[in-house]
Amino acid sequence: MRHGVRPCCSLVRAFGWVSGLGLLACGSRAEPTPVVLPEALDVTGPRLECLVDEDCEPRDLCHPQRCVDERCIEERVECVDADPCTRDGCDSATGRCDFVPLTADEDADGYRRPLPGFQPGELGSCGDDCNDSSPLASPGGDERCDGLDNDCDGIVDNGALFTTREAPPILLSDGAEQGSPGGITFSDGAGVYGAVFTQRLGASQSTFRTIAPREGGAGPAVPVAEVNNDTFAGPIVGRGSVFATAWEDRRDDDYEIYFNRFNTRGEKLAPDLRVSNAAGFSLRPSLLELPTATSREYLLSWEDERDGGGGRIYGQRIDGSGSPLAGNLELTPVGLDPSSPNIVAGTTRIGLLFNQAASEGRGLGFTSFDFQFGDPGSIVNVDAENPDAATITANGGRFVVAWHVVLGDSRPGSQIWGTVLSETGEPLVPTKPLTRAAEFARYHSLVPLGDRLILFWSEWRGSTYAIYSRELTPDLDALDEARLVTSDGEEAYAPLAAFGPQGEIGVLFTGRPGNVGQPQVLFTSISCDSGPDFSLPR
Numbered sequence: 054m055r056h057g058v059r060p061c062c063s064l065v066r067a068f069g070w071v072s073g074l075g076l077l078a079c080g081s082r083a084e085p086t087p088v089v090l091p092e093a094l095d096v097t098g099p100r101l102e103c104l105v106d107e108d109c110e111p112r113d114l115c116h117p118q119r120c121v122d123e124r125c126i127e128e129r130v131e132c133v134d135a136d137p138c139t140r141d142g143c144d145s146a147t148g149r150c151d152f153v154p155l156t157a158d159e160d161a162d163g164y165r166r167p168l169p170g171f172q173p174g175e176l177g178s179c180g181d182d183c184n185d186s187s188p189l190a191s192p193g194g195d196e197r198c199d200g201l202d203n204d205c206d207g208i209v210d211n212g213a214l215f216t217t218r219e220a221p222p223i224l225l226s227d228g229a230e231q232g233s234p235g236g237i238t239f240s241d242g243a244g245v246y247g248a249v250f251t252q253r254l255g256a257s258q259s260t261f262r263t264i265a266p267r268e269g270g271a272g273p274a275v276p277v278a279e280v281n282n283d284t285f286a287g288p289i290v291g292r293g294s295v296f297a298t299a300w301e302d303r304r305d306d307d308y309e310i311y312f313n314r315f316n317t318r319g320e321k322l323a324p325d326l327r328v329s330n331a332a333g334f335s336l337r338p339s340l341l342e343l344p345t346a347t348s349r350e351y352l353l354s355w356e357d358e359r360d361g362g363g364g365r366i367y368g369q370r371i372d373g374s375g376s377p378l379a380g381n382l383e384l385t386p387v388g389l390d391p392s393s394p395n396i397v398a399g400t401t402r403i404g405l406l407f408n409q410a411a412s413e414g415r416g417l418g419f420t421s422f423d424f425q426f427g428d429p430g431s432i433v434n435v436d437a438e439n440p441d442a443a444t445i446t447a448n449g450g451r452f453v454v455a456w457h458v459v460l461g462d463s464r465p466g467s468q469i470w471g472t473v474l475s476e477t478g479e480p481l482v483p484t485k486p487l488t489r490a491a492e493f494a495r496y497h498s499l500v501p502l503g504d505r506l507i508l509f510w511s512e513w514r515g516s517t518y519a520i521y522s523r524e525l526t527p528d529l530d531a532l533d534e535a536r537l538v539t540s541d542g543e544e545a546y547a548p549l550a551a552f553g554p555q556g557e558i559g560v561l562f563t564g565r566p567g568n569v570g571q572p573q574v575l576f577t578s579i580s581c582d583s584g585p586d587f588s589l590p591r
């Protein structure tokens with residue numbers, strides 16, 4: 054008996070077979086007995102399977118069978134909608150065509166996100182939502198002060214003006230002997246910042262806290278890792294109501310890289326993920342979150358000693374639920390003596406910046422990858438002499454690299470420096486100073502707006518460091534003078550900046566309130582004011 058052909062009542066009726074031949078009467082129920090097929094009788098001539106279509110039993114409804122010349126012929130439901138942005142398929146339970154969009158509309162604003170590596174709305178992108186985690190951003194939306202590109206023209210808060218706020222800074226490492234910032238991000242779903250910082254409470258402890266400046270301050274301080282050992286805060290990313298951070302600790306003797314996700318109450322969503330597990334230290338993680346076509350993914354990089362010879366930069370992909378995708382990936386060759394990697398997502402490439410050995414002293418190296426850490430580009434030497442605390446920022450389809458200089462006697466130089474690269478590393482804007490010469494300048498943070506960037510940095514004027522900001526063109530020319538962000542005469546340095554809920558830019562920094570005691574971690578912000586370009590002023 055051929056698969057898919059049933060001994061059907063229509064055959065019984067047609068040939069008048071009876072139960073003596075082993076067939077049961079239609080509708081009767083009895084113990085199974087061997088079924089004798091027509092060909093066994095050799096009375097029907099050529100093998101016969103069916104008289105009508107109903108005699109043929111399809112395997113699934115997407116492969117119906119028809120009776121043609123007394124044989125069951127399988128057919129196929131063709132499902133083609135000629136739309137390259139759908140996956141065409143047939144539902145075998147119903148036999149109906151399914152045309153599943155390749156890209157998600159997670160924020161349910163009616164606009165889909167583009168495929169990874171495509172700009173929103175680009176030919177073949179399958180989506181034109183420039184921010185699929187916010188329904189307040191979509192093509193044709195109304196621009197407002199909120200840190201988002203509401204109208205998807207590639208520019209955040211078009212024409213907005215930023216001013217220093219009068220509110221006093223919020224002390225985050227209260228009760229600790231000492232603190233230093235790790236990272237700050239903003240969760241649009243929860244409307245709060247997420248910050249991680251290291252505070253010294255006997256041992257060094259990576260600590261997570263939410264900050265809601267307008268609701269009066271910070272959430273409870275939560276240890277990132279509950280281990281009886283030093284942990285050091287790393288970067289943090291956030292989207293929706295999920296924050297993710299990576300850090301290093303030595304719970305297993307050797308410093309390794311760990312990763313975990315938190316909700317906005319600071320509760321861990323899973324056990325800590327140990328990302329690296331090899332001889333030698335693994336240090337200084339850099340983390341970013343990427344939308345995929347229908348979900349999200351995390352990319353991590355760090356410096357790793359496992360291969361000797363000065364080590365190399367390793368990377369790891371982690372899926373949206375926090376599980377590793379394959380193993381650790383070698384991102385640089387051995388021999389560059391690389392350290393302090395920074396990864397960033399551009400429009401078509403992932404950029405990797407790292408400190409490396411130079412013919413004299415230290416320099417900066419750059420390379421790029423596709424969005425899965427594949428297709429590595431060549432290693433490019435960035436024009437930077439003895440840089441420290443270098444960053445890489447995606448702005449308008451290009452990468453901005455900035456740093457401060459370390460002089461021969463280890464003191465910082467007098468300015469913050471920067472250059473602009475294409476997403477594959479070609480120099481587009483030559484290295485230039487981003488700030489006027491001060492006695493010393495060190496540490497900075499850049500917030501990209503698409504048509505400009507806002508630089509935060511610390512410089513020494515008179516008797517102490519303070520934090521300043523200014524706006525830069527995409528080619529890194531100053532748009533305005535430096536403005537003081539922190540209190541005049543009060544020590545403040547090492548700013549880390551991120552957009553916040555009302556378009557203000559939050560700044561996590563190291564400071565000594567009243568210039569007394571050990572350095573602590575504080576938060577302040579600058580406000581966004583609607584400029585004349587706003588169609589919907591706040």
Ligand SMILES: [Ca+2]
Nearest residue numbers: 158162164182
């Ligand atoms: Ca959307």
Ligand SMILES: [Ca+2]
Nearest residue numbers: 184185187190
């Ligand atoms: Ca959107």
Ligand SMILES: [Ca+2]
Nearest residue numbers: 202204206208
């Ligand atoms: Ca815009």
Ligand SMILES: [Ca+2]
Nearest residue numbers: 197199201210
């Ligand atoms: Ca906006």
